Amino acid sequence: MTEKEKQLRDQALKEAEESRSRVEADPYRLRFHLMSPNGLINDPNGWIQWNGAYHMFYQWNPFKTGHGAKFWGHYISLDLVNWTHQPIALAPSEWYEKNGCYSGSAVDLDGRLTLYYTGNVKDDEGNRSSYQCIAQSEDGIHFEKQGPVIDELPEGFTAHFRDPKVWKQNGRWYLVIGAQTEDMKGQALLYRSDDGREWTNLGPVAGSGLAPLQDFGYMWECPDLFPLGDKDVLVVSPQGLEPEGMHYQNVYQAGYFVGELDLESPAFHHGAFDELDRGFEFYAPQTTVDENGRRILVGWMGVPDQQEDQHPTIENGWVHCLTIPRELQLHGDRIIQKPAEELQALRANEVVHEGVALKGRDVTLEGVSGDVLELEVDLNSTVPLFEIDLRGEARLIFDREAAVLTLERKNFADRLTEKRQCHLEELRSLRLFLDTSSLEVFVNGGEEVFTARYFPSLENHRISFGSSGPAEMTVRKWTLESRP
16 A cells, blocks of 8 residues: 555545544434445445455545545445445545546456456646556455556547446456547447456447437446346446436436347447436446346435535535445346345334225324335225325325326425426335435336435424325335444
8 A cells, every 4th residue: 555545545534533423413314325434425336246245335535525536435244234334445546546536346356356447537727537447355355456457548539438347258358338439429338358457449339329329418427238137238327318208307317228238249239228217316326246146236326416515414524325235137128126135134113004995195004104114005096196295205196197106305405396207007016215314116016216315304204195086005114223
């Protein structure tokens, strides 16, 4: 470790320690979601199960609740439930990363836990350079930087060239990376290597201006290309999409294409883009395959440039969190997201109401309230309208005649009601995870998902149900124990 790196680590830890009491006293601090000790957390990085342990790295700015020269923070878990914080994995100490150790991924290379990440560099005029770098660890905790392995921009592309995701296939290493052409089109580029160190650019495999897409964003961030079922999936976060009806309502998007990867051409032959999450805060997801063969996704519960400075937690020195881990399955060309089954270990104090005859609005059920809980609702009804009110701060509304499911909440800044929606023909079930200031809703077994931050009154733990006519439902509720 260089003296500069040690100095940066010490400064970050000092900042975190000095703000600890203020951060931890915040009643909106989450109980079972991963957060940084202070400052800003954004993209999940290096998400991997290695030697039996799950490693979650993350982008972290310990010095302010805004973006800047990012560190890599680090959590480890054996069960996706109990997480322990580890020493800082990467600090932006070297010339090739001095303005941030940006996002990347992790693999086992030669028996060592190996991080691939983007080193961000800006000169005095603000001009950007990007380097794809490597760091390795024997024990999964302490990392030795080895510098850039890709230090040249591909011809025809800008320095917005970042977020390498690496995997091994057919005995060779591959890397997909987000990029921007000189005419401002976002694309995903593919690289190949025999040893994980010397990389050959194979060119773009998908992106704006590449068939079947026309203009589709000016930058593609955090690409992730993997097999799922009998097809291939490209998850990506495009920037620059204009709203279309209920779609693309956030400042930037996160979604996926389903198709077939041809490594010889190379090309990714794919269908239409679909958003992974219909809520307010979801971006830069990353997946890994664990030892059980599950493809597990974690996202950032935030969106760049989307009222980040308006979150109520800012005044207490922290902002954002990560989502719960979700198992991905492919049904046809649709990704289904299900909460990792291990999360059931958080459950306590079960309350069950079977065959509830619901009619009218503002119906409460004994024992069904709280601020940190899991709620399952099975609905057996053809009523035109069904809704759940969550602590007076958010509402889920299903309009059967319009075939629309809506999530409403009060805006952080102006307190006006805002909404996100999706098309839904039938509402059969809801599974909700409520933390002190976050909400994750899984619809019909994960066919649709809504993720959001929300900031209810601390005194309001009330949950109520409503319908426009007779409806029958079964409700199960558990309090969830704090673990991270």
